[in-house]
Every structure is written in structure tokens, then in C-alpha cells.
Amino acid sequence: MATIAAPTTYQTKILIGDQWRDAVSGKTFPTVNPATEEVIADVAEGDAADIDLAVKAAREAFTSGPWAKMDARDRGALLMKLADLIEANLEELAALESLDNGKPIRDSRAADLPLVVDCLRYYAGWADKIHGQTIPIRGNYFCYTRREPVGVCGQIIPWNFPMLMAAWKWGPALATGNTIVMKPAEQTPLTCLRMAELALEAGIPPGVINVVPGYGPTAGAALVAHPDVDKIAFTGEHHTGKIIMRNAAETLKRLTFELGGKSPNIVFADADLDAAVAGAEFGLFFNQGQCCCAGSRLFVEDSVHDEFVERVVERAKSRVVGNPLDSNTTQGPQVDQAQLDKILGFIEKGKAQGARCLTGGTRAGDQGYFVEPTVFDSVTDEMDIALHEIFGPVMNILRFRDLDEVIERSNRTIFGLAAAVWTSDVTKAHRIAGAVRAGTVWINCYDVFDAAAPFGGFKFSGMGRELGEAGLQAYTEPKTVTMNLG
Ligand code: NAI
Ligand code: MG
Numbered sequence: 001m002a003t004i005a006a007p008t009t010y011q012t013k014i015l016i017g018d019q020w021r022d023a024v025s026g027k028t029f030p031t032v033n034p035a036t037e038e039v040i041a042d043v044a045e046g047d048a049a050d051i052d053l054a055v056k057a058a059r060e061a062f063t064s065g066p067w068a069k070m071d072a073r074d075r076g077a078l079l080m081k082l083a084d085l086i087e088a089n090l091e092e093l094a095a096l097e098s099l100d101n102g103k104p105i106r107d108s109r110a111a112d113l114p115l116v117v118d119c120l121r122y123y124a125g126w127a128d129k130i131h132g133q134t135i136p137i138r139g140n141y142f143c144y145t146r147r148e149p150v151g152v153c154g155q156i157i158p159w160n161f162p163m164l165m166a167a168w169k170w171g172p173a174l175a176t177g178n179t180i181v182m183k184p185a186e187q188t189p190l191t192c193l194r195m196a197e198l199a200l201e202a203g204i205p206p207g208v209i210n211v212v213p214g215y216g217p218t219a220g221a222a223l224v225a226h227p228d229v230d231k232i233a234f235t236g237e238h239h240t241g242k243i244i245m246r247n248a249a250e251t252l253k254r255l256t257f258e259l260g261g262k263s264p265n266i267v268f269a270d271a272d273l274d275a276a277v278a279g280a281e282f283g284l285f286f287n288q289g290q291c292c293c294a295g296s297r298l299f300v301e302d303s304v305h306d307e308f309v310e311r312v313v314e315r316a317k318s319r320v321v322g323n324p325l326d327s328n329t330t331q332g333p334q335v336d337q338a339q340l341d342k343i344l345g346f347i348e349k350g351k352a353q354g355a356r357c358l359t360g361g362t363r364a365g366d367q368g369y370f371v372e373p374t375v376f377d378s379v380t381d382e383m384d385i386a387l388h389e390i391f392g393p394v395m396n397i398l399r400f401r402d403l404d405e406v407i408e409r410s411n412r413t414i415f416g417l418a419a420a421v422w423t424s425d426v427t428k429a430h431r432i433a434g435a436v437r438a439g440t441v442w443i444n445c446y447d448v449f450d451a452a453a454p455f456g457g458f459k460f461s462g463m464g465r466e467l468g469e470a471g472l473q474a475y476t477e478p479k480t481v482t483m484n485l486g
Contacts, residue, residue: 003326004105006033007096011193012043014050014213017057018206024049029215031189034102034333035324035368043189046212048222051181054210055228058152058179061207067179070205076127079174081202082195083120086113089198093191097163098324100190102332102369103287105325115449116167119467122451123171126472130176135480142483147476149177150254151230154223156216156244157192158236159185159335160290160391166192168466169233170199170209171451176475181210181229183220185236187335189213216240227251233474234258235292237389238414238460256464256474258292258456260389261417264410265295265446266400266432269304271422275444277308280395281315283420283446285373288334289343289393292461293418295446297379297386298397299406305399309377313358316373316395321364333369334392340369343392350376350385355396381409389415403428407435416458420446439465 012028013020021044028042046054061067067075086093094108103112132145153173157165162184173180184192196211212219224232224247231254234244238259248255265283267276283295300308324332334340340363347361360374371393379386379396386396400406410419410432420442421432433441439456442448449455454470456462464474 002328003323004095006099006325007092010041010096010190011197012041013193014044014046014054015193015196015209015211016050016054017061017210018200021050023047023214024053029186031100031187032336033099034335037368040099041190043213046183046214047218050212050214051219051222051226054181054212055152055223055226057207057210058181059228061205062149062151062179065207066205067177067208072130072177073128075174075177076124078202078204079120079124079127079171082199082204083117083124085198085202086120086195087117090117093163093194095325096194097191098332100188101159101162102324102335104329104332106327106329107287112161112164115451116163119164119167119171119451123175126172126469127175130472130476132478137482140485142485144481146479146481147176148479150475150477151178152228153178153180153475154226154229154232155180155182156220156223156232156234156236157182157184159187160287160292162188163191163195165235166195168471172466172471172475173233174204174208176472178475179208181212181223183212183214183223186213186215221247224248224253225251230254231256231474254474256466257462258466259417259460259462261292261294261415261457261461262297262387262389262413263293263295263415263418263420263438264297264299264406264436265420266299266406266410266422267301267304267308268421268423268425268428269301270424272424272444273304273308273311276422277311277315279420279422279444279446280312284395285316285319285331285393286447288331288371290335290339290391291447293440293447294391295420296390296394296396297410297413298395299400299409300397302399302401309358309375309397312395312397313375316359316375319373321370321373331373331393334371335369337369339391340371343371343390343394346385346388346390346392347374347394350379350383350394350396353383353385355379355383355385360393381412387413403431407432411435411437414460417461418442
């Protein structure tokens with residue numbers, strides 16, 4: 001059968017220590033199946049009171065629980081165990097992710113879940129490799145550094161890759177001995193809660209991971225303002241990042257941000273066009289266009305423009321839009337009504353401002369938040385669809401003539417998350433890689449992610465890096481110890 005059954009049991013409560021609790025207020029909020037618009041489950045709606053309890057549990061676990069005394073290697077083993085349990089439950093988790101988020105089951109299975117498992121294993125391996133240095137300072141002293149955990153880490157994640165964003169944040173935090181209060185996105189709380197169940201089953205001590213579902217301005221804001229939270233790691237919209245930065249100022253929190261993007265994907269005439277067309281499709285339409293690093297400004301060199309456009313439109317038309325739980329589906333619904341409305345609004349602006357809509361341009365069907373794969377040609381730099389993050393299946397094609405021009409136009413954005421270039425000329429490729437102000441550059445590929453390779457943004461796209469060795473920095477405080485040798 002191509003279509004799998006939706007999971008029928010869900011964890012819907014708040015996790016504090018090892019207790020699954022209702023919200024102190026007793027409130028719940030619905031999480032919705034974006035393919036049908038039906039409520040999947042009502043989830044406990046945490047707010048400031050629940051955040052306070054979760055922070056207390058996390059602080060207790062940090063200062064006096066078994067976690068605080070545990071050998072680093074044993075911490076790594078627990079993280080490895082969690083990865084194993086997630087892998088053992090891969091089918092169930094993939095189905096739950098597709099149900100709650102709407103992403104095609106083939107992507108949950110082949111992309112999200114394997115990346116989650118890989119990320120946790122990668123950081124499990126780091127746990128006993130967090131070294132300080134011995135430093136030959138002037139005088140008769142013995143000087144060394146230690147890298148200590150930051151403490152209680154508040155982690156706020158979005159809905160586009162619910163499990164993967166949790167793994168990116170849990171992995172480095174746990175490997176370095178921190179404790180966590182996580183607030184998953186209100187649209188997609190279910191897989192994070194299931195992951196937390198598996199973390200307890202793996203033997204990660206109670207209080208090390210606490211999960212409080214709820215809304216941003218209530219639960220999220222309470223976490224940001226809490227005086228006993230040492231650090232906030234946030235992924236989401238840059239406007240939200242600004243609010244969090246302001247609200248975190250009072251308690252001088254450490255902050256890391258992974259925010260939005262408007263990433264240039266640059267196709268030169270000398271590229272392997274088959275690969276470039278496939279890469280342009282994947283780089284934009286993957287995950288319904290709901291990727292912070294989506295290649296949403298597609299620059300195509302003049303001399304291949306017409307052929308390229310024709311071929312990429314064919315590919316867009318061949319996408320299979322439908323039930324995310326059907327393994328033939330390549331495009332599911334957008335995550336919620338607000339995202340659907342936002343995307344349709346951008347499409348209308350694109351049409352009104354003179355871009356040519358070559359395919360799509362409307363909602364697909366009348367149930368579920370589906371959008372037709374849409375391609376705009378004749379897009380210019382100042383149109384709204386070229387300036388703002390659409391976060392939907394809307395491809396914007398811009399023409400260019402030469403290297404210097406495309407470099408300058410690529411950088412004409414507040415964002416700097418990713419960029420890609422398609423060319424057979426290594427000189428051009430590395431000129432672009434050096435000149436584009438972005439945290440990641442892909443050459444003749446797109447969306448190649450690996451737990452070992454740092455990811456994050458220049459400019460409005462973020463602060464700090466996740467993944468790789470770089471991702472550990474934000475979760476440790478260096479301490480310098482100097483001893484008088486007499
Ligand atoms: P958002 O930034 O509002 O939400 C992300 C997370 O932040 C959620 O968990 C939310 O509850 C929380 N949050 C919201 N307001 C908060 C506050 N005042 N204090 C603390 N936490 C808060 O993003 P949203 O509204 O879901 O999506 C809006 C747009 O943001 C999208 O259309 C897209 O353009 C962009 N976005 C970018 C993402 C990325 O990966 N860079 C991910 C999600 C959205
Ligand atoms: Mg929001």
C-alpha cells in the first residue's frame with residue numbers, strides 16, 4: 001500500500017522532570033492535521049507557570065541530579081541510546097511527523113529521521129572530547145582552561161523540521177552537560193513530546209530534558225525572560241529574533257539564533273543543466289518551500305534562461321501534490337492557515353507587480369493548506385517576492401548577465417543564510433563562494449546537510465552556528481584556572 005495509516009496515540013502533556021502534566025492553567029490548544037484541517041489532538045498549553053516549574057526541574061537536574069556528576073563518556077552513551085531508540089521507532093515517528101506537519105512521508109523517512117539519528121550520534125561522540133588547554137602564561141604559574149556547560153538552556157524551535165530542530169538543539173546541549181527546557185512550535189508539538197518520552201526510556205535522567213508546548217508570546221516569552229535560564233537558542237523568523245533579543249537583554253542571556261533567508265541560487269550557462277534544473281527544484285520546493293535556506297532567488301544567466309525556465313516549469317508541474325501519508329506524494333500541505341494566507345498574499349503581489357506566473361499561482365483543492373507548485377519568471381530585485389521570505393512553493397526566477405553583477409545582486413538582501421552556484425568553471429564557483437555574504441555555500445549541489453558541517457547565518461539570518469564542532473561553542477563557558485607554583 002502506498003498510503004500508511006495515521007498514528008492514533010499521542011503524548012499531549014507537558015514534561016517536567018519525569019512527570020507528564022496538564023498545564024497549571026488547565027488549558028489546552030489543538031494541533032491540526034494540515035492535510036485535512038481536522039484537529040489531531042488537544043495539547044496541554046503551557047505558559048509562565050509551567051515554564052517556571054520546568055526551569056526549576058532543569059536547574060535541579062543541572063546542579064544536583066545524576067547528570068551533574070556523570071562521566072562525560074556515560075553522557076555520550078545515553079545520547080547514543082536515544083539515537084538508537086529513535087531509529088528503532090523510525091516508522092512511527094516519521095508517520096507522526098508527516099501527520100502533524102504535513103510533510104511527505106517519503107521525506108520524513110529519508111531525510112528528517114535519518115538526519116535526526118545522525119545528529120544525535122555525532123554529538124554523542126563529542127561528549128568525552130570537550131577539551132580545555134594548558135596555557136604557558138608569563139610567570140611561575142600553571143594555567144589551564146576548562147569548558148563547562150552553560151547551565152539551563154531554553155530552546156525555542158519552529159514547525160518546519162520539528163524533530164530535526166529538536167535534535168540540532170538537544171545534541172550539543174546534552175553532549176556538553178547542560179539541561180534543557182524546550183518549547184516546540186505550537187503547530188507541531190507531537191514528535192518533540194514523543195522524542196522526550198524516548199529520552200526518558202533511554203535513561204537520560206529526569207529534568208535534563210523538559211518540554212513545554214504552548215504559544216510564543218506566552219510560554220516562549222516566559223522562557224526568554226526567566227532569570228534562571230542561562231541561554232536561549234532560537235530558530236524562527238527574524239522579527240521574532242528581534243523580540244527575543246530585546247526581552248533577553250534584562251537577564252543578559254547568551255543567545256544563538258538561526259533565522260530566515262532569501263538565498264540566491266545562481267545558475268551559469270556553463271552548468272550541467274540537468275543537475276541545475278533538478279537542484280533548483282529541490283532547493284526551492286523541498287519541504288513545501290518551508291526551508292530557511294530555500295533557494296528562493298533563482299538567478300539564471302541570460303543565454304540559458306529560456307531553456308532553463310522551460311525545463312524547471314516542467315519539473316514543477318510534475319510534482320505530486322497530495323496526502324502526505326501516501327509515499328507517492330512529493331508535496332504536502334503548508335503547515336497552517338496563516339502560512340497558506342501569507343503565501344497566497346505573496347503570489348498576488350507577484351502578479352500585481354508584474355512577475356510572470358508560468359505555472360501554479362493558486363491554492364490546490366479546497367481542503368487542507370495546499371498550494372500549487374508556482375513558478376514566477378521576470379522577477380526583479382525590488383519586487384516583494386524577491387525581497388521577503390515567502391516560505392512556500394513559490395519559485396522566483398531572475399535573469400543576470402555576468403559574474404560581478406550577480407554577486408552584487410546576491411548580496412542585496414538583509415539575509416545571509418545560504419547560497420548556491422551551478423557552473424563547470426571552478427574559478428567562478430570559488431569567486432562566488434568567497435564573495436557571497438552567507439553562512440553556507442553549495443557548489444553544484446543544494447541542501448546538503450551533515451551533522452559535522454556548521455550551519456548558520458550572516459546578517460539577519462542568525463548569530464552563532466549549529467552543527468559541527470562550532471555548534472558546541474554556544475553550549476560551553478570557557479573557564480581559566482591559574483595556580484601559583486610558588
Ligand atoms: P515564529 O518565529 O513566530 O515561531 C518560531 C518559534 O518561536 C515558535 O516556537 C513560536 O511559538 C516561538 N515564538 C513566537 N513568538 C515568540 C516570542 N515573542 N517569544 C518567544 N518565542 C516566540 O515563526 P512563525 O510565526 O511560525 O512563522 C512565520 C514566518 O517565519 C514564516 O512564514 C517564515 O517566513 C519564518 N520562519 C522561519 C523559520 C526558519 O527556519 N528560519 C522557521 C519558521 C518560520
Ligand atoms: Mg509567529
